[in-house]
Amino acid sequence: MSWSARFSPPIPLPKGGELATLQDARVFLIRLPRHECNSPRWQAALAAVLMVGNDGGPTVSPASE
DSSP, rough: OOOOOEEEEEEEEETOOOOHHHHHHHHHHHHHHHHTSHHHHHHHHHOOOOHHHOOOOOOOGGGGO
16 A cells, blocks of 8 residues: 555544545654654554555544554
8 A cells, every 4th residue: 555545534633633644644643752663653654554554444533444
């Protein structure tokens, strides 16, 4: 799947803005401060984004199901 694949719907961010594409999510996760990115929830999110980006899969956010 392309990194430009769009989420349906986009994922809102707690401090404003949204993640509209896999690339947006990838960049957001990579830029997290070290103390945040080591948490299990962010590690799981990064693994899921990389899995979809590298191996394909749906880009529907869990909140929309």
